[in-house]
Amino acid sequence: MSQRQVLQVFEQYQRARTQFVQTVAELATRPQNIETLQNAGVMSLLRPLLLDVVPTIQQTSALALGRLANYNDDLAEAVVKGDILPQLVYSLAEQNRFYKKAAAFVLRAVAKHSPQLAQSIVDCGAVDTLVICLEDFDPGVKESAAWALGYISRHNAELSQAVVDAGAVPLLVLCIQEPEIALKRIAASALSDLSKHSPELAQTVVDAGAIAHLAQMILNPDAKLKRQVLSALSQIAKHSVDLAEMVVEAEIFPVVLTCLKDPDEYVKKNSSTLIREIARHTPELSQLIVNAGGVAAVIDCIGNCSGNVRLPGIMMLGYVAAHSENLAMAVIISKGVPQLAICLSEEAEDHIKAAAAWSLGQIGRHTPEHARAVAVANVLPKLLSLYMDTDSSEDLQVKAKKALKNILQKCTHLPALEPLLHDAPPNILKHVVGQFSKVLPHDSKARRLFVTSGGLKKIQEIVADTGSPLQEYINTINNCFPEEIVRYYSPGYSQSLLERVDHYQPVI
Amino acid sequence: MAALGSVRERLGELRLEYIVAHRLAEDNRLKEYNAAVAIQSWFRGCQVRAYLRYLHKMVTVIQKWWRGYVARKYFRSKVKTAYFIMKMNFYNEMAVRIQKRWRGYFVRKYVHNYYALKRYLEGVAIKNNIVRKELDKYADIKSREQAKKKMENEEREKEYHARKMHYLLSTEQVPGIYNSPYRPFPDSMEIRLQKARPLSHKDRPMEKPENPDLLYSDCRDAFSFPIMQPLPPIGMKRPQGPFRDTAEVLQQRYKPLEPTLRVATSISSVEEAREELKRQEWRRGVHDKGFAPFSSFHKTKGYDPLIHTSSDYKQISFVTRAEQPEKWVAKKDFRTVFTPVPLFDKFGKMYSKTGGIV
Numbered sequence: 001m002s003q004r005q006v007l008q009v010f011e012q013y014q015r016a017r018t019q020f021v022q023t024v025a026e027l028a029t030r031p032q033n034i035e036t037l038q039n040a041g042v043m044s045l046l047r048p049l050l051l052d053v054v055p056t057i058q059q060t061s062a063l064a065l066g067r068l069a070n071y072n073d074d075l076a077e078a079v080v081k082g083d084i085l086p087q088l089v090y091s092l093a094e095q096n097r098f099y100k101k102a103a104a105f106v107l108r109a110v111a112k113h114s115p116q117l118a119q120s121i122v123d124c125g126a127v128d129t130l131v132i133c134l135e136d137f138d139p140g141v142k143e144s145a146a147w148a149l150g151y152i153s154r155h156n157a158e159l160s161q162a163v164v165d166a167g168a169v170p171l172l173v174l175c176i177q178e179p180e181i182a183l184k185r186i187a188a189s190a191l192s193d194l195s196k197h198s199p200e201l202a203q204t205v206v207d208a209g210a211i212a213h214l215a216q217m218i219l220n221p222d223a224k225l226k227r228q229v230l231s232a233l234s235q236i237a238k239h240s241v242d243l244a245e246m247v248v249e250a251e252i253f254p255v256v257l258t259c260l261k262d263p264d265e266y267v268k269k270n271s272s273t274l275i276r277e278i279a280r281h282t283p284e285l286s287q288l289i290v291n292a293g294g295v296a297a298v299i300d301c302i303g304n305c306s307g308n309v310r311l312p313g314i315m316m317l318g319y320v321a322a323h324s325e326n327l328a329m330a331v332i333i334s335k336g337v338p339q340l341a342i343c344l345s346e347e348a349e350d351h352i353k354a355a356a357a358w359s360l361g362q363i364g365r366h367t368p369e370h371a372r373a374v375a376v377a378n379v380l381p382k383l384l385s386l387y388m389d390t391d392s393s394e395d396l397q398v399k400a401k402k403a404l405k406n407i408l409q410k411c412t413h414l415p416a417l418e419p420l421l422h423d424a425p426p427n428i429l430k431h432v433v434g435q436f437s438k439v440l441p442h443d444s445k446a447r448r449l450f451v452t453s454g455g456l457k458k459i460q461e462i463v464a465d466t467g468s469p470l471q472e473y474i475n476t477i478n479n480c481f482p483e484e485i486v487r488y489y490s491p492g493y494s495q496s497l498l499e500r501v502d503h504y505q506p507v508i
Numbered sequence: 509m510a511a512l513g514s515v516r517e518r519l520g521e522l523r524l525e526y527i528v529a530h531r532l533a534e535d536n537r538l539k540e541y542n543a544a545v546a547i548q549s550w551f552r553g554c555q556v557r558a559y560l561r562y563l564h565k566m567v568t569v570i571q572k573w574w575r576g577y578v579a580r581k582y583f584r585s586k587v588k589t590a591y592f593i594m595k596m597n598f599y600n601e602m603a604v605r606i607q608k609r610w611r612g613y614f615v616r617k618y619v620h621n622y623y624a625l626k627r628y629l630e631g632v633a634i635k636n637n638i639v640r641k642e643l644d645k646y647a648d649i650k651s652r653e654q655a656k657k658k659m660e661n662e663e664r665e666k667e668y669h670a671r672k673m674h675y676l677l678s679t680e681q682v683p684g685i686y687n688s689p690y691r692p693f694p695d696s697m698e699i700r701l702q703k704a705r706p707l708s709h710k711d712r713p714m715e716k717p718e719n720p721d722l723l724y725s726d727c728r729d730a731f732s733f734p735i736m737q738p739l740p741p742i743g744m745k746r747p748q749g750p751f752r753d754t755a756e757v758l759q760q761r762y763k764p765l766e767p768t769l770r771v772a773t774s775i776s777s778v779e780e781a782r783e784e785l786k787r788q789e790w791r792r793g794v795h796d797k798g799f800a801p802f803s804s805f806h807k808t809k810g811y812d813p814l815i816h817t818s819s820d821y822k823q824i825s826f827v828t829r830a831e832q833p834e835k836w837v838a839k840k841d842f843r844t845v846f847t848p849v850p851l852f853d854k855f856g857k858m859y860s861k862t863g864g865i866v
Binding site for chain 1: 625628632633635636637638639643644646647650651654
């Protein structure tokens with residue numbers, strides 16, 4: 001036996017292992033192969049290969065494991081149960097950058113599925129190692145570590161707290177400042193995931209100085225980065241007034257508005273979400289947005305897109321209008337009401353309609369002037385039909401009813417109220433008639449119109465319980481008119497007239 | 509005495525008279541008593557009634573005065589309160605008047621200033637218009653940029669296509685497929701082909717990955733192994749002339765290897781040489797034992813004097829220049845480092861940094 005023959009055996013063995021892991025990794029990319037692989041016991045075969053002497057085999061087996069774990073949570077759980085994580089975590093600190101990337105990929109794939117799995121990753125001490133990886137020189141390693149940390153913290157506040165406690169936030173903030181766009185994106189997304197759970201977590205992110213860097217990147221030409229940055233800012237701003245003010249102080253204001261014109265849908269959505277989260281807190285912040293022309297920009301944005309992208313914009317209009325009558329007036333003069341009316345009639349999904357109805361209710365509830373602006377846009381019949389429609393969701397019905405009630409209680413614009421007299425159910429009719437009873441005693445022209453348009457006739461046809469508010473309103477209206485005309489329009493009046501003819505004794 | 513006598517005379521008579529009188533008196537006593545009682549009762553009744561009447565009169569007077577006093581007191585207080593209420597009402601009314609004015613003024617000025625609100629809303633409308641215009645401009649610029657980029661890409665693609673299809677260019681003799689002789693003017697592709705440079709194999713551009721961010725495997729794309737990328741070129745500028753003669757450069761490039769002495773010799777060459785010497789000696793030697801001198805004559809042998817010199821014949825004691833700085837001509841010592849030998853080896857055969865031959 002020559003030396004060469006001996007070595008050949010080893011070479012063959014190594015080649016076979018390499019081929020095996022590469023094939024498995026390749027097979028794992030197709031979902032239809034996964035079950036077969038799982039049944040063939042691929043997990044137990046890949047585990048020893050993670051400790052192989054050849055680095056390429058280690059990396060490729062980690063890659064294969066990652067792809068398997070990425071596929072569904074059963075496989076991810078199998079990775080956890082197979083005690084593979086400690087190995088990975090151990091070697092994450094030791095090995096070269098390619099291995100680090102693959103190991104971080106496995107951790108990410110496992111953490112993705114559920115809080116329990118993410119917790120198991122935290123329990124095996126992976127977070128600290130991942131944080132060390134954030135200090136690596138290679139941007140790829142940093143990126144995959146940041147990605148894994150983001151997936152871990154995505155689930156709940158405890159996991160995020162664990163990531164924060166490991167000291168990830170300052171390093172993530174450093175990662176945002178790196179020149180690589182992909183790394184920036186992932187780091188911004190991780191910050192967004194971290195800060196979305198609680199005000200304290202958001203505060204730690206803010207304390208690390210993230211806002212200034214995030215705010216600078218709003219103007220970045222990369223759309224995906226913009227999405228993540230805007231999402232991170234809105235997650236920070238959503239918690240409290242202080243945080244929202246800090247976000248505003250980063251001078252995001254005229255700049256964010258340009259994002260509303262971005263060709264990318266998600267950039268639009270996230271920027272209107274950011275504006276909404278800021279406007280939500282106080283009248284002052286809303287005022288600031290109005291003064292910056294944000295309302296007009298949001299309204300234009302609503303006009304330019306459709307579906308779920310509209311939703312945050314619609315809600316933002318509602319929040320701004322809810323704060324005070326002046327702000328509601330600002331929404332009205334920015335031509336917000338017609339746009340919302342379009343949303344109400346165009347959109348197919350109930351929750352968007354519900355949001356539009358709510359916003360309209362918030363705009364119209366302040367003064368008769370506001371209610372008139374809303375009523376002129378012909379919103380009331382639409383709201384009524386949404387309320388009456390049996391296909392509407394319960395939430396939409398409630399919101400439509402509330403909005404109708406809010407608007408009707410202030411509305412003195414009688415031509416808009418007239419149609420409602422004819423097809424409103426009693427609980428809405430009460431408010432409509434109430435408004436008539438308030439206006440008619442003081443307005444003679446309106447009284448005349450009321451008679452000629454058939455409103456009075458309709459009023460006489462309403463059957464109300466004696467003593468109910470509706471009856472009182474009807475009585476008030478009837479008192480505004482001469483008795484003859486009231487009687488003339490009462491149902492059955494012709495009958496009684498004819499009866500009088502029957503019983504009349506002619507005077508000869 | 510006579511009188512006494514007369515009385516005594518008449519004593520009987522008197523006694524009788526006395527008895528009758530008593531009897532009479534006794535008979536009338538009850539009557540008189542009753543009469544006296546009646547008279548007395550009447551009188552006393554009158555007296556008491558008069559007194560009572562008097563008392564009543566006095567009581568009336570007292571009551572009259574008292575009631576008058578109380579009523580007057582009550583009236584006075586009543587008037588006071590009425591006056592007070594009247595005053596209060598008046599003050600209240602005045603206060604309301606003042607408050608009304610003040611509140612109206614205050615609210616109009618500070619809380620709900622209609623004109624300020626109107627102005628504010630107008631301002632908001634103007635601002636909205638400005639923002640809308642700016643944003644439209646921004647979107648317009650963006651879309652134009654995108655369109656331009658797209659057009660450029662298309663142009664580049666067409667250019668590349670033309671270069672690739674350059675063989676379809678028409679020649680003097682044979683019109684190409686884009687240059688139909690039956691048409692008044694050639695196809696635009698023909699003009700493009702004329703302008704284009706044919707694609708040669710040398711000029712093929714290096715294939716770039718689609719996304720420069722994904723130079724490293726991030727485990728997202730389809731199966732790939734980590735590849736070490738070469739370092740990027742530092743500067744893309746081409747070197748500028750004038751250049752040396754090609755023959756000279758080629759000669760320089762392909763000249764045979766001339767290792768320096770130091771490189772050519774082995775590190776153990778000294779030991780090897782010694783060994784070789786020993787071996788030679790051993791080979792050449794006539795006998796193994798060394799030839800040892802048997803006297804110490806050679807130690808004491810002096811130099812033979814020369815004819816023309818008058819100096820000592822001994823070895824002159826050697827004093828280096830460094831030990832005698834007072835004899836120096838210049839102030840500095842000599843430089844103790846010499847140009848190393850390899851540099852002399854290369855002399856005249858290599859380029860220096862500045863381009864001149866060393």
